[in-house]
Amino acid sequence: MAVLTFLALAAIAVCILAMRRAPLWMWAAAVGVLTLIWRTGALTVGEGPVEEGASWLSELIWFPFAALALLSVPSLRRRLVVEPVYQTIKGILPKVSETEQQALDAGTIGFDAELFSGTPDWEKLRAVPPIELSAEEQAFLDGPTEELCRMIDDWRVRHDGREIPEEIWAFVKRHGFLGMLISKAHGGLGFSAQAQSLILGKIASRSPDVVTIVMVPNSLGPGELIEKYGTNQQKHHYLPRLARGEEVPCFSLTGPTSGSDAATMRDIGWVARGHWQGKETLGIRLSWDKRYITLGPKATLVGLAFRLFDPEKLLGGSEDIGITLALIPAGHPGVNIGRRHLPCGAAFPNGPNWGKDVFIPMDYVIGGQAMAGHGWRMLMECLAAGRAISLPSSSAAGAKAMLRFTTAYGRIRKQFGLPVARMEGLEEPLARMVETAYVNEAGRAVTAAMVSRGEKPSVISAIMKYQSTERMRRSVNDAMDLHGGRAICDGPSNYLQSAYQMVPVGITVEGANILTRSLIAFAQGALRSHPYLYKEVQAVQDADQARGLAAFEQAFLGHVSFSVSNVFGALFHNLTGGLFGKVPENAYGTAEWYRQISRSSRNFALVADLTVALLGGGLKTKQKLTGRLADALSELYLISCTLKRYEDDGKPAQDRHIVAFAAQNGLYRFQEAMRGTIDNFPVGWARVVMRALVFPLGSHYKPAPDRLGTQIVRLALEPGDVRDRLTRYIYVSKDVRDPTGLLEVTLAKVVAAEEAEKKLERAIRAGTVQRYHGIDWIGEAARKTVLTEDEAKLLREVEALTSRVIAVDHFDPAELKPNYMTPGHNTRAASAAAE
Numbered sequence: 158m159a160v161l162t163f164l165a166l167a168a169i170a171v172c173i174l175a176m177r178r179a180p181l182w183m184w185a186a187a188v189g190v191l192t193l194i195w196r197t198g199a200l201t202v203g204e205g206p207v208e209e210g211a212s213w214l215s216e217l218i219w220f221p222f223a224a225l226a227l228l229s230v231p232s233l234r235r236r237l238v239v240e241p242v243y244q245t246i247k248g249i250l251p252k253v254s255e256t257e258q259q260a261l262d263a264g265t266i267g268f269d270a271e272l273f274s275g276t277p278d279w280e281k282l283r284a285v286p287p288i289e290l291s292a293e294e295q296a297f298l299d300g301p302t303e304e305l306c307r308m309i310d311d312w313r314v315r316h317d318g319r320e321i322p323e324e325i326w327a328f329v330k331r332h333g334f335l336g337m338l339i340s341k342a343h344g345g346l347g348f349s350a351q352a353q354s355l356i357l358g359k360i361a362s363r364s365p366d367v368v369t370i371v372m373v374p375n376s377l378g379p380g381e382l383i384e385k386y387g388t389n390q391q392k393h394h395y396l397p398r399l400a401r402g403e404e405v406p407c408f409s410l411t412g413p414t415s416g417s418d419a420a421t422m423r424d425i426g427w428v429a430r431g432h433w434q435g436k437e438t439l440g441i442r443l444s445w446d447k448r449y450i451t452l453g454p455k456a457t458l459v460g461l462a463f464r465l466f467d468p469e470k471l472l473g474g475s476e477d478i479g480i481t482l483a484l485i486p487a488g489h490p491g492v493n494i495g496r497r498h499l500p501c502g503a504a505f506p507n508g509p510n511w512g513k514d515v516f517i518p519m520d521y522v523i524g525g526q527a528m529a530g531h532g533w534r535m536l537m538e539c540l541a542a543g544r545a546i547s548l549p550s551s552s553a554a555g556a557k558a559m560l561r562f563t564t565a566y567g568r569i570r571k572q573f574g575l576p577v578a579r580m581e582g583l584e585e586p587l588a589r590m591v592e593t594a595y596v597n598e599a600g601r602a603v604t605a606a607m608v609s610r611g612e613k614p615s616v617i618s619a620i621m622k623y624q625s626t627e628r629m630r631r632s633v634n635d636a637m638d639l640h641g642g643r644a645i646c647d648g649p650s651n652y653l654q655s656a657y658q659m660v661p662v663g664i665t666v667e668g669a670n671i672l673t674r675s676l677i678a679f680a681q682g683a684l685r686s687h688p689y690l691y692k693e694v695q696a697v698q699d700a701d702q703a704r705g706l707a708a709f710e711q712a713f714l715g716h717v718s719f720s721v722s723n724v725f726g727a728l729f730h731n732l733t734g735g736l737f738g739k740v741p742e743n744a745y746g747t748a749e750w751y752r753q754i755s756r757s758s759r760n761f762a763l764v765a766d767l768t769v770a771l772l773g774g775g776l777k778t779k780q781k782l783t784g785r786l787a788d789a790l791s792e793l794y795l796i797s798c799t800l801k802r803y804e805d806d807g808k809p810a811q812d813r814h815i816v817a818f819a820a821q822n823g824l825y826r827f828q829e830a831m832r833g834t835i836d837n838f839p840v841g842w843a844r845v846v847m848r849a850l851v852f853p854l855g856s857h858y859k860p861a862p863d864r865l866g867t868q869i870v871r872l873a874l875e876p877g878d879v880r881d882r883l884t885r886y887i888y889v890s891k892d893v894r895d896p897t898g899l900l901e902v903t904l905a906k907v908v909a910a911e912e913a914e915k916k917l918e919r920a921i922r923a924g925t926v927q928r929y930h931g932i933d934w935i936g937e938a939a940r941k942t943v944l945t946e947d948e949a950k951l952l953r954e955v956e957a958l959t960s961r962v963i964a965v966d967h968f969d970p971a972e973l974k975p976n977y978m979t980p981g982h983n984t985r986a987a988s989a990a991a992e
């Protein structure tokens with residue numbers, strides 16, 4: 158019994174030391190005391206101390222203490238452990254390419270590091286401001302943005318003209334939409350990331366085509382690059398012109414052979430002397446071939462990425478200068494631009510551009526000669542912020558718009574005597590849509606607030622890019638399913654087609670999703686957001702060996718104590734069901750979710766750490782594992798944002814069901830991602846250890862129950878606060894001439910007419926009134942006093958509106974002829990390479 162008590166106390170002591178991340182000397186002291194108690198027989202009072210003269214073997218029990226005591230002496234520790242580990246890692250560390258290094262160094266780490274730490278500091282998340290707009294930003298959102306949305310006729314844009322109408326271009330230019338990120342000092346609007354995100358989202362809810370022409374100039378491209386790196390002359394010349402829309406920019410990075418692997422571009426510039434404006438000038442002779450360039454066919458200013466060489470050393474540096482960015486007027490001699498691709502039938506301009514031996518003066522390089530060769534770093538530094546705003550905002554808006562349209566249509570459209578949204582089978586996609594609308598918006602708002610306060614979150618932006626677009630894709634599919642044929646047949650009254658058509662664009666641009674999931678979110682994240690790993694790698698790569706070794710020792714010791722604390726922390730939390738997980742103050746109503754995220758973060762830290770330690774440089778090729786770990790990390794981030802949104806909104810009572818639904822599902826998906834990682838882990842013993850630590854009592858979480866799904870769908874189907882909150886910041890039309898406005902007006906009438914509808918249905922079932930084409934059944938019901946006159950009037954209105962809502966367009970075959978099929982059209986793949 159005494160032995161058992163001793164073992165239990167020893168286990169508790171070890172657990173406390175591990176979880177508190179005690180220093181080595183404290184471990185040595187504790188292990189020494191425990192060994193002494195065991196060795197002197199103090200446990201077995203009455204049975205006498207351990208016999209004198211016991212075998213020397215029994216003295217081995219002192220080994221752990223002796224080892225820890227030795228390692229507590231800094232000089233010994235360094236000689237016996239740190240130096241050999243340092244040398245081994247130095248020998249095996251794969252060479253990180255310059256472009257990889259620049260991608261790693263770019264951007265900031267933030268709350269992602271908390272999730273990697275296993276003990277998230279919730280106050281850091283709470284310190285991110287809620288949605289805040291200046292009076293000017295709010296006025297812009299309510300004024301010109303609302304007005305722009307009203308002007309947009311989606312069918313006209315994407316079908317009639319397959320072109321953004323001139324009046325839309327003129328409006329966005331006139332109001333400064335194209336210069337939202339350009340500072341006021343340079344004539345732009347200088348809006349915060351949060352404001353830009355909300356403005357883009359509102360436009361996206363109206364037209365994915367129109368938002369693209371606003372989004373691109375406000376994302377990674379000439380405006381941002383000049384603002385951050387341009388010479389004074391470039392700033393003064395271009396920024397006011399870009400802000401006023403006098404210049405339309407595009408940015409050309411992608412080419413036929415360089416898609417996801419953009420840094421391997423074959424576009425080449427040679428430093429050379431040439432003639433420019435009648436004078437001999439130092440410049441660059443350029444050949445390039447780019448494709449998929451958004452706004453390209455309309456652009457007046459082409460941002461171009463290419464690799465620069467200086468074989469004659471005219472710049473006085475090395476021969477291979479590196480990736481360089483230039484601004485070339487579209488009208489510059491030799492620039493071929495204007496042809497269009499047809500991406501998913503969209504109307505926004507997108508096309509190739511190319512040139513052969515085009516001479517440009519050195520002044521065209523963004524930032525001038527001094528910035529030649531720094532292009533990749535410039536791109537990577539800007540990418541994180543842009544990726545955190547553009548696609549997350551349009552995906553959040555898309556998910557919200559899908560929900561708003563679908564809940565309305567689902568109540569209006571009846572089959573089998575019931576609104577289709579009330580059928581249990583459709584409750585499932587609807588509940589998913591509610592979750593996505595809430596969570597995508599939560600992630601969008603928190604991430605935009607981080608960017609607004611100056612962060613450039615590289616890992617979080619990757620998570621947001623692939624997760625928000627994937628979730629939006631699911632919402633669009635769910636919306637299509639609920640609408641049936643009504644959404645499939647295109648025409649002016651179809652309000653889902655444009656989203657459905659454009660989903661693959663969001664999935665592919667700014668880092669295609671599969672690459673972002675499997676290569677960036679976790680594989681890069683593990684290096685950047687892990688509390689010690691990057692410090693260790695940097696220390697090992699330090700050319701100053703003594704300094705590197707000192708930095709390595711500090712990081713390495715921290716890493717060991719981190720790993721040990723994760724082992725014990727994960728086991729402890731999993732055995733106690735997360736009961737002692739970290740909860741912030743004032744977490745009434747959300748404490749359980751905080752506890753579970755804290756527990757899950759411990760599990761994630763443990764598995765992520767072991768994965769990196771055991772797979773090391775091989776991580777890049779183990780993409781099924783890194784993809785699952787990216788999913789696990791994403792779930793933790795998005796549930797955290799969900800809790801923050803709920804708190805920032807003042808914890809509205811009814812929203813707690815939505816939060817519970819999202820948190821439960823998120824934790825379940827997290828668990829499955831972890832299970833998939835562990836079950837498929839390529840190292841056998843690690844599989845056993847991880848399973849024992851993460852799932853000591855089996856699975857922890859289940860998906861949200863059906864009953865909760867029913868509850869949240871009911872809330873979303875009811876016009877009112879919850880539905881409005883779920884779909885906030887999107888454009889809501891009340892104009893019956895607009896197909897989405899017609900939905901809104903009809904929904905309100907359908908809800909108001911519900912009682913009268915029931916009376917009429919009862920009369921029809923009883924045979925008192927007959928409902929066939931050609932019969933005025935409402936009039937008959939009124940004549941037979943089944944309905945009052947007012948009820949009959951309301952029902953007539955509902956009937957008329959409903960028949961418009963469910964109507965599908967049909968056309969004369971001649972009207973359907975694609976407008977781009979002009980006589981003598983030429984669809985040949987025109988590119989420099991093809992010619």
Ligand SMILES: Cc1cc2nc3c(=O)[nH]c(=O)nc-3n(C[C@H](O)[C@H](O)[C@H](O)COP(=O)(O)OP(=O)(O)OC[C@H]3O[C@@H](n4cnc5c(N)ncnc54)[C@H](O)[C@@H]3O)c2cc1C
Binds near residue numbers: 408418
């Ligand atoms: C409509 C549209 C607009 C665009 N606008 C612009 C623009 O304005 N400027 C610009 O420069 N570019 C633009 N692009 C290009 C866009 O950024 C690229 O399409 C994107 O980077 C992917 O390249 P790719 O299409 O060649 O696909 P590929 O690189 O051929 O990829 C094919 C598939 O392989 C996956 N993959 C590739 N490498 C890996 C890996 N290492 N690990 C795992 N999976 C991998 C990808 O995820 C993808 O699923 C645009 C593209 C489109 C379609």
